[in-house]
Amino acid sequence: EAQVTQNPRYLITVTGKKLTVTCSQNMNHEYMSWYRQDPGLGLRQIYYSMNVEVTDKGDVPEGYKVSRKEKRNFPLILESPSPNQTSLYFCASKPVGRNNQPQHFGDGTRLSIL
């Protein structure tokens, strides 16, 4: 089954404690992306990757890091989380250049930073 898998689904943690949200897709997609969803703001792109070892900033990259060492994985790293990063996060993937194709989304990760 084609899917994007995010872990964890829920996390409550404290300010400054480094965390990683993993994302894995099994569709051999080149393009992967991270979004955060906040009320009234929709989904805003944090980082994206066009292929292995190719990553770039989205609209709200501050406070986040990503890596793309393998095609299937695109982890999101919060090195020193702060309360303003409390949000619902989604990972997505699609074939690069196939912009008529909808993105495949993971089920979301709800992060609470205390």
Next chain:
Amino acid sequence: AQKVTQAQTEISVVEKEDVTLDCVYETRDTTYYLFWYKQPPSGELVFLIRRNSFDEQNEISGRYSWNFQKSTSSFNFTITASQVVDSAVYFCALTETSYDKVIFGPGTSLSVIP
């Protein structure tokens, strides 16, 4: 610049009423793609429909219909005879041909009251 506007933040209707969710977009490209996604209370994002800019035919799928009007840059979504299961946040999104990024609107929260 790309932009998607969903002016209705929240809508409440009584079951069996019809409801239209508005989406207005901005783009400089002549070829682009529009999407609608549904986010039920469980949180996942569900793809509903895609429309190409060169195809202005309206589409109907069961109780759902979409009205794409290039002249007004709108891609509105109508639910006929709404049901409680339609209660969700609905997102309109835009992507251009030459640019993999997807721009989401802020979403419209629909509540269908029994």
